[in-house]
Amino acid sequence: MTSRGSGSTEWSSYAKLVDVNSGQRIARVVLDTRLPQLDRLFDYRIAEGQEVEPGVRVKVPLRSATRTSGAFVLEVVEETEHTGTLAEISEVISSAPVMPRRLFDLARDVSDRCAGSASDVLRLAIPQRYVRVEKAWIASLSEGVGADAEAVGSPQVDGFDADTWEKLLVVDSRFSLTTAHGVVPSASGPDLPRSTQPVVALAAHALSNGKSTIIVVPDWRDITYYQQALAEIIPEANLVVLHTQQPAGERYLNYLRTLEDKPQVVLGSRHAIYAPVSHLGALVIVEDGDEAHREPLSPYPHSRDVAIVRAQRDKAAVIFASVTPSLPVRRWIDRGYVQSVGPKGTYRARVIPTALTSLGDGGAQPARLPSVAIQGAQDALKSGPVLVQVFRAGYSSGLACASCKEPGGCRECQGPLRLVATGSPPQCAWCGVAQGSWKCFECGGLKLVPRGQGIGKTVADIGRSFPTTTIIRSDGEHPRSHVGRESALVVATRGAEPLADGGYSAALLLDGPAMLSRETLSTLEDTLREWEHAISLVRSEGTVFLTDVEGAPAMVMAAGNHDHLLRQELAQRESLRLPPSVRIASLTGPAADVSRVAQAVLGVSGEADALGPVAIASGVVRTVLRFPYAGGNAVTEELRSWRNKMASGPKRGSSERVKIVIDNPHSLDTLTSE
DNA sequence: AGCACGCCGACT
DNA sequence: GTCGGCGTGCTC
16 A cells, blocks of 8 residues: 555545454454355454454354354454454453464464364363353452462383483473383382383473473373373473363363463363463474374364474474384384484283194194183183273174185275175275176185174183183273172173283283174274274283184284384385375365366366275265375365365265265275265 | 245236 | 245355
């Protein structure tokens, strides 16, 4: 607006603009809506007397005065790009700044990566409002916050040097922190996993340096362990717990507390990764290989990816803490993107694969409960509880060669085979190619049979083998978080193993073949992790019997180091162009729409290709697009624009016509519904 | 999502 | 002539 000599008309319109707009306050807002086509900023006039600050929740008119939408104020400005009259904010809902700018920026980054809307991510981040709690919190703020943080102790952690925590907290660093096995006594309650120690020490160190830490764990049992461990060291005023199981009011209050401008330690499940704490020093993801870190709601982000994105924004360190690194983290370590630290000593129990030990018996088929394992368990029961890990039913076990029992693989892409209908030829679950005349790669066999067996017999078998022993059950429906030191057989489905005070004296890992024959891309890494987790609950002088497992998995479990096998797996993924060596996007919906979007993406990226389409249900197909990490933004941006286009285009349905999921390897496991 | 605008067939 | 079908597009 500096040009001189403009005509009088222009000048007068400029003057008018100044008159009307000068000093006018305009709110730039993010609409709280599920509609992808509204995923941009909107400007509204702030009326006289409305107290609007960045971050507050408001109500705004949309399209007509009667229809309104919730919204969050991003910023207050004096000018607008919008040509046309601005509507006025209908109502300022509260003065709590629940969406600070840094949270919106994070939501924008995450949604861009996932081809989703910022408001979808904000919905994950900001808990449901609880009016009474909010009023109380606002009132407590005006009273003035309490004293400065008390001194924070720095606990000694077995196996780690005292300078480890300083090293892990270096700005912009990423570490894989291998945590030790075993359980340790706690001053404040039942025993705790030893793996909590380094994480607590790290958070304490960060806090004593005025830095915040966010610790994201897979499930509520981990919350209870970490909460107990953290409470011993971290002052109450600086510790915030956020998870979906807690009552709505408590969760909202704790969310509001993370808005306060002071260093804090936030512990929570996957949504806690967005907690808008200030002074962020470190993001800790515990057991990032656990499926619970995948958000089941749109846009389906994974804690691991959000952590990387957020760390870049907040200049924070990232720590992946796990008993054994996940496959993506293993890949990052090998590529030098992530550094690795671990404890000096080992507390791992001895692992005996019983199939290997029975090889000398003239190749006899190992029994379901080999005698060496039964004997070992009976001995171990004299000194404490014994864990029996069993597999949970519900997974399709796929097809194997009838003569050599090797899993059947697609002749085109080596994907898993499945039977679509009896009588029709088996189909590849990844690329959909029908295997009309299948031939085994290993032995040339021509016949496929279903693999695996159920678990129904397991508990009955155990009862017969140990008639006088107390049996405690823990499964997904009735999980137990702790058992005592008393002699008992604790039968638990994988993932639901209780912690035993003092550690288990032994463990039997059953159903290995069934676990290893799950028809998913992540079967090997999942199985190794689940076994390793069970082993971590056994005291270091105890014994673990891995039954009925042979070959490479048995050997790496006995050796206690998965690196070799995971690297092999990674090399295979590399040559087959499967995640995590490439990025993927799955498109699910009507064939015509899926194909349109897929073609558009292939046009944008020359390096992308498509697997499928595979029929999933009647009229519904899935295509999985593969694309490299470099230039991946162009692909996700194209997908995002198509998502928006199709939401408002012709023939739109009641819901999204094409569901887009980014970087979920389970997209390739067609039988697993998303 | 909703709601308005717009461009063709059947009607008093 | 005009009432209303729903296909198409937009929401500060």
